[in-house]
Amino acid sequence: MAERKRVVILGAGFAGLRAAQTLAKQAMDITIVDRRNHHTFQPLLYQVALAVLNPSDIAQPIRAVFRHNSNVEVLMDEAIGFDTDRRRVDLRSGAQLTYDYLIVATGSTHSYFGQDEWSKLAPGLKTIEDAVEIRRRVLLAFELAEREMLEKGTHPELNFVIIGGGPTGVELAGAISDIAKLYMRRDFRHIDPSQAKVLILEGSPSILAAYPEDLRESAVRQLNDLGVQVLTGQHVTDVQPGYVILGTGPDARRIDTVVTLWAAGVQASPLGKLLKVEIDRRGCVLVDQFLNPKNHPEIFICGDLAHVEQDGRQVPGTAQPAMQMGVHAAKLILADINGEKRTPFHYFDKGDMATIGRKAAIAKVIWPFKAHMSGFPAWIVWLVIHISFLINFRSRFSVFRQWAYTYLFFKDGARLIVGSQNLPGWNEQQVEEKLDLNAPELTAKR
């Protein structure tokens, strides 16, 4: 028997975690590298952003997951370079890792189409930090409006603008509408939170482009029923504190906002580039049926970072394919070690679903039966699937109780504003205050 193989896994998202779990009980040494100390259950991140769940309900320390697997080590670090000839990963800390097999599953991040300064003004939703920041902004908008109402007898319109009509944009829009119309309905004395306007700006002709037309239309109807406006074919040309600009030239329109959120574009992690392998325009690595980039059977690309074609269309960058790729990469490594033949990856598509606030959703079900569902039934399916995931994931029931409690019965949940008490473009004095409050990154005032 040869000496133990060394497997390095970059990224502890769905793909990396499942790969590590599949290999954890095998006779090999596994190193997981992630910039964060926790795995995040991204499908419910928007519920942290909208104060229904706690960060720790949907995030788990990676070390804790593998505590009992002594052959798995976890490093909170970041890959910054590769020497694929020497099979070596260089980490930001200066450490270097050698590998027999490398699994790269570092996913994707927001793309501001080159306008990175927009990220300060329109945060996206990929991490716990993002979720906490979005929560802070959304809740704070109501507080500042109440304050201003008392002072001036009027307040800026509570316009929440979401740029991008994909699943995340739709989830955020529905959830903000819920917060304003249901959870907060008796919280304020001077403003009426239910007057909040939620607007989705989508550049393409339709939101949720990945879904069949009947479900897309149903989604728009359900959003409208919640009071969410959907503007399609609208190109955001500028994002400024307190407003966004649509279109250019004479037709340019200004839309005032209290909170602007970004759900428009994603780009792949830069590791594809660093690997010097073939990538597509979004930075995803082109891989073969064994999830390998060209000429690198020892390197597996999984999850959002992988560009996998199946039946003529690209496998979507969602949790399901990511987990399946992670497991499959692990199995191929085991096949090699056991001298078995590698089997090609095939994405088993059970379908997709997008939730639209409380009691509303669309679902394209493929397995165990084919169906297009929408409205309450789709939402129930979504709920059951995600609750079971979550219980499984956190292996405790209390999350579900917390969730049911908050989400179904409009209870308080985690509606805390933590951090700065200012919003971009709200008013000068507050912007100044913001600066001195938060300039030193490490002050306890954070």
Next chain:
Amino acid sequence: MAERKRVVILGAGFAGLRAAQTLAKQAMDITIVDRRNHHTFQPLLYQVALAVLNPSDIAQPIRAVFRHNSNVEVLMDEAIGFDTDRRRVDLRSGAQLTYDYLIVATGSTHSYFGQDEWSKLAPGLKTIEDAVEIRRRVLLAFELAEREMLEKGTHPELNFVIIGGGPTGVELAGAISDIAKLYMRRDFRHIDPSQAKVLILEGSPSILAAYPEDLRESAVRQLNDLGVQVLTGQHVTDVQPGYVILGTGPDARRIDTVVTLWAAGVQASPLGKLLKVEIDRRGCVLVDQFLNPKNHPEIFICGDLAHVEQDGRQVPGTAQPAMQMGVHAAKLILADINGEKRTPFHYFDKGDMATIGRKAAIAKVIWPFKAHMSGFPAWIVWLVIHISFLINFRSRFSVFRQWAYTYLFFKDGARLIVGSQNLPGWNEQQVEEKLDLNAPELTAKR
């Protein structure tokens, strides 16, 4: 019957909240002003800092508490001035509030003895933000050590230094020791977290000075059993990234630290000064037996901000007296309105307790029986009292379940690192990274 009285309550800590709850059902208009949107259950804040509880387990949106009291309004704002002749409060937002009665309960904050730059290097524990920041630093220290061990085969000693040996300092010390020795014992592969050293630096001759000698000695013994060192009579003369200096001149000693925490001094909220009433050297307002500052029977000072003498000693700045003062001030207002005689405030002292990590504590019990308890029995008393508080406070049992789960069975709790991945003085490259990571306060990266 005269027109409805207007009561303004500044601060929604224990004193302000209890005052508001006592008045909420009466025929008057109440305005609560707090810089934060939530009330914090401070006695358990250290458990958020040490990742046992979630912020939302011990903090509650103030609006939610009074949702059903239409005569109570809540403003997320800050008092910056008073016109006591016109009975007016000026708020930072520019709004002004007039009152018939004013309750000032804005508490206290850290005092760095004029060395405010130390606050960045040695955060204290007063707010949820503080707790989250302390958690970030403590957990990150272990991650960085593991990382450095891998890179260099060695790592800085894991010295956690707590400046100040009051109840908070002791709680933090015990809890850090628990995390290192119990919760994390199987989490790392290269470092041994149980080698972490926790050190309390106390300037006075003894820690927990407010307690009788037998309990103080017991506390030191219990801390030593946990491996916590206690240095008394030690004056910190400088706090720098990565180390602190004790003493001056030739006897000056340098102690290297990975995390330095501040539990040394508190100073009263500045509102006492702004009220232009008599204050003591710590900024606490000298009040009479009716909790009024001189010549202001319409102004009540409650909680940490009040300097109340009883039986020759000052009533301590803890939760119990604060709640009793809040209730009493409310009752005096009602007495006035009903034309009854004001009764003097008397602090009903049930005793004090300080917990020392898991299964250890000291308790000076005065009511319902007199006793000095320490060790496990004291801890059980502490546990029962705080759990009942907490259940009552959040009116839900899940917190207790979460807590029991985490705290008693060493489960994961909320051990997430959120925010910057750097520690002051860890190393240059990381400090730079820190700056560009976090410079713009509003970036989504936070």
